[in-house]
Amino acid sequence: MNLSRRLVLGGGFASGAMLALSPSAFAEKKMPAWHAGYATAPAKGFGPAPMKLISGKAPAGLSGALYRNGPAQFRYGDAFASHWFDGDGMVHRVAIQDGKAVHTGRFVQTNKRKQEQAANKFLAAGFGTNPDPSFAVTGPDDMNAANTSVLMSGGEMLALWEGGSAFRLDPVTLETRGPKTWRPDLKGMPFLAHPKREPDGRVWNLGVNGRRVAIYRISPQGALEDFGMIDIGAASYIHDWTMSERKLIILVQPWIMTASRPPFINSFDWRPQEGLKALIIDKDDLKKTRWAQAPARSFYHTGAAWEESDGTIRLDAAFYASPVFGQGGGATEINGTYAGDEGEPSKLTQMVIPVSGDAKLVETKLSGDFPQVDPRRHGLLRRLTALVGGGAPKRPGSTTLYLHDWSSGDSQTYDYGVDYMVEEHLFIPKPGSTN
Numbered sequence: 001m002n003l004s005r006r007l008v009l010g011g012g013f014a015s016g017a018m019l020a021l022s023p024s025a026f027a028e029k030k031m032p033a034w035h036a037g038y039a040t041a042p043a044k045g046f047g048p049a050p051m052k053l054i055s056g057k058a059p060a061g062l063s064g065a066l067y068r069n070g071p072a073q074f075r076y077g078d079a080f081a082s083h084w085f086d087g088d089g090m091v092h093r094v095a096i097q098d099g100k101a102v103h104t105g106r107f108v109q110t111n112k113r114k115q116e117q118a119a120n121k122f123l124a125a126g127f128g129t130n131p132d133p134s135f136a137v138t139g140p141d142d143m144n145a146a147n148t149s150v151l152m153s154g155g156e157m158l159a160l161w162e163g164g165s166a167f168r169l170d171p172v173t174l175e176t177r178g179p180k181t182w183r184p185d186l187k188g189m190p191f192l193a194h195p196k197r198e199p200d201g202r203v204w205n206l207g208v209n210g211r212r213v214a215i216y217r218i219s220p221q222g223a224l225e226d227f228g229m230i231d232i233g234a235a236s237y238i239h240d241w242t243m244s245e246r247k248l249i250i251l252v253q254p255w256i257m258t259a260s261r262p263p264f265i266n267s268f269d270w271r272p273q274e275g276l277k278a279l280i281i282d283k284d285d286l287k288k289t290r291w292a293q294a295p296a297r298s299f300y301h302t303g304a305a306w307e308e309s310d311g312t313i314r315l316d317a318a319f320y321a322s323p324v325f326g327q328g329g330g331a332t333e334i335n336g337t338y339a340g341d342e343g344e345p346s347k348l349t350q351m352v353i354p355v356s357g358d359a360k361l362v363e364t365k366l367s368g369d370f371p372q373v374d375p376r377r378h379g380l381l382r383r384l385t386a387l388v389g390g391g392a393p394k395r396p397g398s399t400t401l402y403l404h405d406w407s408s409g410d411s412q413t414y415d416y417g418v419d420y421m422v423e424e425h426l427f428i429p430k431p432g433s434t435n
């Protein structure tokens with residue numbers, strides 16, 4: 001899958017397949033149908049409103065709420081965001097019960113959004129957009145779009161971004177309560193958008209500020225249990241990371257911030273000669289670390305890791321041969337034009353880290369991203385990884401779900417067809433089931 005297909009839908013959820021917003025909800029004049037994924041949502045949000053079943057039938061016994069977050073403000077008048085990671089976050093809630101689904105969507109009311117809504121234009125620099133270089137930025141939260149993912153913690157829904165604070169929302173109404181401060185002295189500390197939850201509910205996460213990386217340990221009840229800082233030696237771009245039962249694993253890719261040149265993406269240089277490094281940290285003692293070296297790869301997302309009895313660590317990730325973000329960031333698609341193929345796709349890969357010596361990369365044939373694992377097996381030996389990939393001619397976005405079995409090497413494929421843009425799929429265990 002290439003960059004142009006790594007779509008973060010403004011609508012936030014194409015994965016349900018059976019459930020859809022009315023097409024007019026995201027309709028924009030003179031844009032191709034696929035542009036629904038880049039449309040700007042109404043400022044007041046959506047719903048709560050019943051969703052229409054468009055095919056099949058709802059799985060019996062499935063009840064709960066699916067939350068999604070994604071950028072949903074891509075334009076003010078004739079001005080478009082120039083990267084799809086920019087644009088204010090809208091959190092969606094799809095409440096599912098008795099075969100029916102109710103959708104609610106609300107923008108996260110960050111300081112950035114409030115100022116830009118009042119001015120009716122983009123102001124703050126972002127990942128790949130720099131609308132007004134004169135706009136004063138006093139800290140990362142001035143640029144915080146809270147648009148990347150969600151975490152349920154301590155009865156609150158947190159809207160996450162990677163460069164600044166998490167934002168607290170009411171989990172039912174999605175009303176914004178304000179930035180999350182884990183501890184008074186950690187106000188404004190970055191909190192990555194890919195926290196990891198152990199099967200018992202404990203959450204770990206990182207916060208990245210150049211080469212200094214914060215480590216959070218959060219109880220199942222949402223309280224900060226431990227916090228540490230570690231120096232990873234280089235200001236590598238870190239969007240995601242991984243962990244096993246006993247170790248945190250930070251993959252330090254050779255895409256390194258060498259200067260401060262807003263927008264953010266312009267500050268990074270690709271240095272493949274330095275390879276991909278893995279920093280392995282003991283969960284029980286954050287000072288106990290070791291490094292392993294692998295060939296150069298770029299990545300955004302990992303699946304999860306597990307450790308074998310001899311200490312070998314295996315992890316899965318979607319690896320690119322080189323970073324492709326600088327090539328456009330969906331700027332043309334945001335404007336309604338499909339730019340076409342954008343380079344070598346990412347491959348589902350297993351990284352094998354021995355107790356000593358270099359790590360080895362075992363590539364599958366599957367091109368895709370957003371690897372997901374069964375939450376009951378996170379950090380433990382497991383067989384399966386789901387990811388999305390594929391694509392259709394003349395439009396961006398993924399079309400296909402893959403399920404890879406590491407024990408057999410086989411994979412299953414489900415193709416949604418050209419009329420769907422497919423997002424990451426989540427494993428949802430049936431209550432009481434171990435299957």
Ligand SMILES: [Fe+2]
Binds near residue numbers: 194240
């Ligand atoms: Fe991500």
